[in-house]
Amino acid sequence: MTEAPASVIVIDDDPAIREALGSLLRSVGFDVKLLASVGDFFNSGRPAGPTCLVLDVRLPGQSGLDFQRQLSQANMQLPIVFITGHGDIPMSVQAMKEGAVEFLTKPFRDQDLLDAVYVGLERDRVWLENEQALETLRARFDSLTAREREVMASVVSGRLNKQIAGDLGVSEITVKVHRSQVMQKMRAASLPELARMADKLKLPLCKPPRHV
Known part of the structure; x- marks a missing residue:
């Protein structure tokens, strides 16, 4: 252009x-x-x-x-x-x-x-x-599904796949699939790059659930 x-x-x-x-x-x-x-x-x-x-x-x-x-x-x-x-x-x-x-x-x-x-x-x-x-960036984020956005928030907050699976009540393999989709749709080559994107979008960090 x-x-x-x-x-x-x-x-x-x-x-x-x-x-x-x-x-x-x-x-x-x-x-x-x-x-x-x-x-x-x-x-x-x-x-x-x-x-x-x-x-x-x-x-x-x-x-x-x-x-x-x-x-x-x-x-x-x-x-x-x-x-x-x-x-x-x-x-x-x-x-x-x-x-x-x-x-x-x-x-x-x-x-x-x-x-x-x-x-x-x-x-x-x-x-x-x-x-x-x-x-x-906003357009890419808007293309994510609701679950992919949850996974993205957890990933950039430093949560491991196993922890995210427990938080969301899904399998670790499912988390890996969602994580791969997030990286692809956001066009992020690395986790630090994805974290920078989240920061620019001012996404709130994901707080792990409290277990009573």
Whole structure:
């Protein structure tokens, strides 16, 4: 599959600044979307490929910092490069604490903005790759039967085949068959790899039953 092109979204209520930033970003090959407000962003959504947001701090209706918090609360991953003509240290510290890539005060050098955008795009590219890998893992896990999921949870918890057989009330041979199916369906080459997959999926560890 061909990777979707890198995109930069500029949100600034000043048309002249929007156009200037658009020309700069297009000159180095980025797909660029120019927006005047946060509302315009929600109407258009984020592109499919790696994306970086160049965001003015002061915007009509909702500030850039408020928008940053809103994205975080919605668990929407989007690297942000803040630009402002009225920045101060507390404001920049707050933005960086919330995960901003950079906080640039106007007027800034073109190269400083481009450098920050490249960092943001690489951060988003890695995040998208991890999300795609996790989605693939979830699909594999969903293909397991209920009993295979039980066996997987027990295996990655360190339970031996004999112990799992006793826990589930089945034969040891049955456990071995299920275990083999789990390894095949999850495409795990080893037990440590299967355990790493379980960790990424945040599967709960299996607690052995209590015998009274």
